[in-house]
Amino acid sequence: MEDVRRTTAWVASRASHVKVDSSELEKIVDNINGSIPKVEWDFEGIHYFDNGPLTVQYLFVLDALNFCFWPDKDLSYDHLALGLKAALQNDKSALDADRLQSYSGPQLRELLNWPRPLPLEEERVRLLHEVGLELERSFKGEAANIVKSCGNSAVTLVALVARHFPGFRDHSLYKGHQVFLYKRAQIFAADLWGAFKGQGYGRFYDMSSITIFADYIIPAVLRKLGVLKYSSALSNSIDSNDEIAPGSEEEVEIRACSVHAVEKMRELIESKFRKQVLSVEMDLWLWSCGVQNRSLQHHRTLSIYY
């Protein structure tokens, strides 16, 4: 994840549409006294969990589809998590590798109990097929085998997932340089760690290497907190719900500056309060603030990455 840290810092140092406000960042760290409010993973009570390999399969499929809910204003991440959970509870083989390869758009909708086409439905179906095929080809059909082969390293897990599953290769080009974000691959490691409470399939010795997950909620929270400042042109287009083009400077700066700002907060907590905090814990705290405040304006980019 060194690539994520290094390249997002590079973007932040050259950004012209988004600025990380260090003094606001310091105020927040002081306000919380260097302690990140603890938020339980699955605070919403929406995820499938049986403490075994089927949970790993569930989380992998969930994160393969964990992007772009906003085009349907009634759809959210919760529907996906709950829909896949109900599907597994009805039929334990619903997420088997061969089944994943055969779902059509309407069947996926039916599985999730969603009454109309999903946003980016064709891409969702394509990614499901990709996951099913590669799981079958390289991991005996089981996502648990990806985890077993990563030697309890979250960094290796993210690298393995990105190497085998092209849909997880979340990166952009910015001013001629490749920028890495790996949102869904990293969140898969974090979900395992959270669901299994750092044990079994969730035991990783290097969770401190994971960064936050650059989605569309965290930037909106950081902006509201004053940590991210947008140019007036960007502020106006976000506030008027304009779409921001994927791969545009604006989009890359929003995501990269979010990662960088939280890394800065973490460094500050460590130097000022001598406390070790994980970006994953900061992410869960910030994200839960965001989803509980539905009036927050977020940027709208059609993307399969987040």
Ligand SMILES: Nc1nc2c(c(CN[C@H]3C=C[C@H](O)[C@@H]3O)cn2[C@@H]2O[C@H](COP(=O)(O)O)[C@@H](O)[C@H]2O)c(=O)[nH]1
């Ligand atoms: N940074 C970050 N982004 C996250 C999550 C999660 C869910 N994580 C689960 C893990 C433990 C918890 O208990 C959560 O249930 C989803 N997202 C992103 O949010 C957006 C969905 O928004 P809306 O359309 O309003 O539902 C979309 O980009 C989605 O990819 C997270 O944790 N961190």
